[in-house]
Structure formats: C-alpha cells, structure tokens
Amino acid sequence: MSSRQNILSGSPWEDRVGYCRAVRIGNLIEVAGTVAIVDGETVRADDAYAQTKNIIERIAKVLEEAGASLSDVVRTRMFTTDISKFDDIGRAHGEFFRDIKPVTAMYEIRKLVAQEYLIEIEFTAVVA
Incomplete structure (x- = not known):
C-alpha cells in the first residue's frame, strides 16, 4: 500500500x-480548492486574470513540495462567481497549460467563501 503525504499550507482553517492543501498517495496528487491571495495591489478583487494566475503560481509550489510539477496536472476544475470573466480566466490558465493541456471544466457558482474571490481551482496531478 502506498504511503500518504499530506501537504499543509499553514492555514488555521x-x-x-x-x-x-494537497494529498499525495502513490503517484496521485489531489489539490484542494484554492483561491487567490487578494492583496488589493497585484491581485485585486475585480481581476479574474490576476486571481487565476496567483492560484496557479502558488499551486506550482505545492506540487513541487509533493514531488511533481504543473506538467503532471491531468485535470483542473475552475469555479467562478462570474462566468462572464471566462476569457480572463482562460487566458491565465492557458499561459500555464497551453502545452500541457489537462482536461478542465469551468463552472459558475453563486458564491465562494469570501466576496473578493472570483475563482477557486482544484487540481489533480499524476506523476508518471
């Protein structure tokens, strides 16, 4: 049986x-839904592109801690409170995944945990 590696972010939650933040069992890594760090300057509450980019950059570090990289991502699930931001979200996602091409889906939902979040993303990675 494969051992379990829990990757913690340090969040009190x-x-x-x-x-x-993530669990690795064998070659499978599941990453919890992740929102951006909205600082009001580089990542604003009204900027879906910057939020998406911030999430993916932070998860790249989580994957590295788990012994993987963005190139191992096989699925992303994107949840947004405003589907009209599809182009901005998709542009940021494409900057990282254009050549990797994981399967993905984008869903509009009513709310996320705080009003400043426009997007939350889950990731699944498989280390070859």
Missing part, C-alpha cells in the same frame, strides 16, 4: 475544518 486546515485544523479547524480538517483538510490539507
């Missing part, structure tokens, strides 16, 4: 809710 991990203990409170009972989750971690």
Whole structure:
C-alpha cells in the first residue's frame, strides 16, 4: 500500500475544518480548492486574470513540495462567481497549460467563501 503525504499550507482553517492543501498517495496528487491571495495591489478583487494566475503560481509550489510539477496536472476544475470573466480566466490558465493541456471544466457558482474571490481551482496531478 502506498504511503500518504499530506501537504499543509499553514492555514488555521486546515485544523479547524480538517483538510490539507494537497494529498499525495502513490503517484496521485489531489489539490484542494484554492483561491487567490487578494492583496488589493497585484491581485485585486475585480481581476479574474490576476486571481487565476496567483492560484496557479502558488499551486506550482505545492506540487513541487509533493514531488511533481504543473506538467503532471491531468485535470483542473475552475469555479467562478462570474462566468462572464471566462476569457480572463482562460487566458491565465492557458499561459500555464497551453502545452500541457489537462482536461478542465469551468463552472459558475453563486458564491465562494469570501466576496473578493472570483475563482477557486482544484487540481489533480499524476506523476508518471
């Protein structure tokens, strides 16, 4: 049986809710839904492109900690509160995944955990 590696981000929510940023079992890595760090300057509450880019850049580091990279991503699931931002979200996603081409889906949902978040992304990676 493969061992389990939990990758924690240090968020207080991990203990409170009972989750971690990512789990690796064998060659499979699942990454929890991740939102951007909205700082009001480089990543604003109204900028879906910057939020998407921020999420993917941060998850690249999580994958590295798990012994993988963005090139190992086989699926992304994107949840947005404003589907009219599709082009901005897709442009940022494409900058990272244009050549990798994981399967993906984008869903419009009513709300995320805080009003400033326009997008949340889940990732699945398989290390070859």
